[in-house]
Amino acid sequence: MMKILICDDNREDALYTKNIIEEQKLAEGAEITxxxxxxxxxxxxxxxxxxxxxxxDIEYHRDDLNGIDLGKEINRSNPYxxxxxxxxxxxxxxxxxxxxxxxxxxxxxxxxxxxxxISKAMRLTSSRNKSLRIVExxxxxxxxxxxIRYITRRGRRLVIVADEERETYMNIRDILQELPxxxxxxxxxxxxxxxxxxxxxxxxxxLKNGEKLPIGRQFKSDFYVGYAEYLGxxx
Numbered sequence: 001m002m003k004i005l006i007c008d009d010n011r012e013d014a015l016y017t018k019n020i021i022e023e024q025k026l027a028e029g030a031e032i033t034x035x036x037x038x039x040x041x042x043x044x045x046x047x048x049x050x051x052x053x054x055x056x057d058i059e060y061h062r063d064d065l066n067g068i069d070l071g072k073e074i075n076r077s078n079p080y081x082x083x084x085x086x087x088x089x090x091x092x093x094x095x096x097x098x099x100x101x102x103x104x105x106x107x108x109x110x111x112x113x114x115x116x117x118i119s120k121a122m123r124l125t126s127s128r129n130k131s132l133r134i135v136e137x138x139x140x141x142x143x144x145x146x147x148i149r150y151i152t153r154r155g156r157r158l159v160i161v162a163d164e165e166r167e168t169y170m171n172i173r174d175i176l177q178e179l180p181x182x183x184x185x186x187x188x189x190x191x192x193x194x195x196x197x198x199x200x201x202x203x204x205x206x207l208k209n210g211e212k213l214p215i216g217r218q219f220k221s222d223f224y225v226g227y228a229e230y231l232g233x234x235x
Contacts, residue, residue, distance in 0.1 A: 067087075
């Protein structure tokens with residue numbers, strides 16, 4: 001079941017958004033939760049959230065917290081959660097690009113545009129597999145793809161680098177076909193999960209934890225195409 005959170009400091013506005021989703025049948029069968037910003041901040045700061053989609057109001061009637069701040073926390077907690085921003089002020093669109101998000105909706109235009117936003121968010125989340133199945137030492141393992149930072153070749157084996165390393169004799173081309181589109185080959189011996197990328201340049205992909213993966217000359221063109229498509233999906 002898809003899980004959607006609506007976060008707004010005005011409960012009437014949140015209920016209005018929820019009603020649009022239900023009346024227009026934009027996400028049939030989804031579990032829809034409403035939370036105030038403080039309530040959600042405590043949740044997202046304390047552990048990994050498991051919402052598929054979060055609809056965030058950007059502007060709150062306070063100086064110490066806004067939707068962009070929460071968006072950054074969501075990206076950190078679970079980069080697979082699709083973010084839709086709501087606002088009454090179009091100027092906030094520029095600030096929204098500080099985070100990975102999939103749509104920006106003006107509140108007064110919700111009835112006309114929220115459907116497109118949710119449709120894109122659903123395509124984004126549903127296109128990504130939840131786990132990668134490998135065989136390691138005759139044992140079948142399912143590895144959550146959101147935990148995988150990158151995959152590298154070590155001799156005849158592939159090493160899946162996540163919370164712990166796993167090894168398999170799968171072919172690098174074959175394993176790439178089993179992964180969602182945020183995994184891109186950057187080198188003959190590396191596949192990178194772009195959700196963990198901090199920056200790209202100087203012939204490397206710099207990860208958020210400081211690791212750097214090489215961009216091979218042979219794969220440079222295809223990598224940048226994949227990187228551009230990834231950025232287009234997330235914004």
